[in-house]
Amino acid sequence: MKRSIATLDLRALQAFVAVCETGSMTAAAKRLGVSQSAVSQAVAALEREQGIDLFDRESRPPRPNLAGRNLLQLAEGLLDHAQAVSSRMSELSMGSALPVRFGCVDSFAATVGPELIRAMSGSARQIRMWSGLTPGLVSQIENRELDAVVCTQPTTDDSRIIEMPLFSEPFLAVVSRRWAESNVSGHADWQHVAREMPLIRYTARSVIGQQVERFVRHLGITSPRQYEFDATDPLLSLVSAQLGFAISTPLCLWQARSYLDEIAVFPLPAGRLARRDFFLLHRQGEWDDFAIRVVALTQHVLEHVIRPSLSRAFPGIPDNAFTHSQNLEELT
Incomplete structure (x- = not known):
């Protein structure tokens, strides 16, 4: 039986990257303009979807573990590409290109x-x-x-x-x-x-x-x-x-x-x-x-x-x- 591929929620991925870069849920929430609980829920949902922990909860503040660091390395390219696609679609919707x-x-x-x-x-x-x-x-x-x-x-x-x-x-x-x-x-x-x-x-x-x-x-x-x-x-x-x-x-x-x-x-x-x-x-x-x-x-x-x-x-x-x-x- 073919294994289904877990999809990536780009908003959750954005929240994950923000936590890694700012060092806390609170700072990430401030950067994204959302509540701390929204960031926490997004990261938790991302871990459930991927079936793997992304942070070392023993450290204070939490730091990305090996899986988290691998995802962080990939995430920048994914988010940049998503932003480029969004901008391109905005242009195309106006017929400009x-x-x-x-x-x-x-x-x-x-x-x-x-x-x-x-x-x-x-x-x-x-x-x-x-x-x-x-x-x-x-x-x-x-x-x-x-x-x-x-x-x-x-x-x-x-x-x-x-x-x-x-x-x-x-x-x-x-x-x-x-x-x-x-x-x-x-x-x-x-x-x-x-x-x-x-x-x-x-x-x-x-x-x-x-x-x-x-x-x-x-x-x-x-x-x-x-x-x-x-x-x-x-x-x-x-x-x-x-x-x-x-x-x-x-x-x-x-x-x-x-x-x-x-x-x-x-x-x-x-x-x-x-x-x-x-x-x-x-x-x-x-x-x-x-x-x-x-x-x-x-x-x-x-x-x-x-x-x-x-x-x-x-x-x-x-x-x-x-x-x-x-x-x-x-x-x-």
Whole structure:
């Protein structure tokens, strides 16, 4: 039969060390800020747990015997380690030393993500970033596999997860620049585009694909399903080749910005279905400071890096290409 290991009560061990170092129960009690009887009981409990006497009761005052001296030699390291563990846990409870596990949808990770990492590179906060689709990211934060998530159209039943509106962007009709330039005299608009070309879609398994499909039905576009892609780059490769048009967003266009010289955009009718909303998710009481900083940095990157570049590429892009969290309620 396996012998059970007696556990060490660290408070009792602390009392034992104090008695050894001060030479009496009274002095030990004064050092620890407890009563003499509390010290006496702690030492007695330690001896019972270990099944051995630790003091020579014949001496006055009591001195540690051989077993006591051996324990005293070990105790200093044990107590120092316990104090280090306690301090470390205090730091970790505030999240100050842990890297934040940050998940983002692909379009955010590839555009705003690098700027966030660059902005935080000089701080103590370290980021570990993952990208993925919204359903998977929401599942990961629910299972505590991620600490914070940027996603679109989140759905979670966990009341402890906070959904912070981050920003919103409009859907745009995207066509080949060559096609647009050849149709300028005819005052082409999105309706003309939809009549002339098939729609090149995002796949329905992605949230953006589902959102675009709802909007397409709302607009009355009846283009058959022919080309579908998970990512924006292959989608725009077909658009630039004049094989069809797409419905995408400013952030997705910036993600695939190698195609900016080859495409043109047309605004689409405004409305609730006409925009894609982004949210920042994190658990209540956890990573609050990180969440606040992500909101501020995201707004800075969108307004000072991405929007000016897109406006230069597409002078007709809407002024509200990115509407930030404080203004989202006005659009709903």
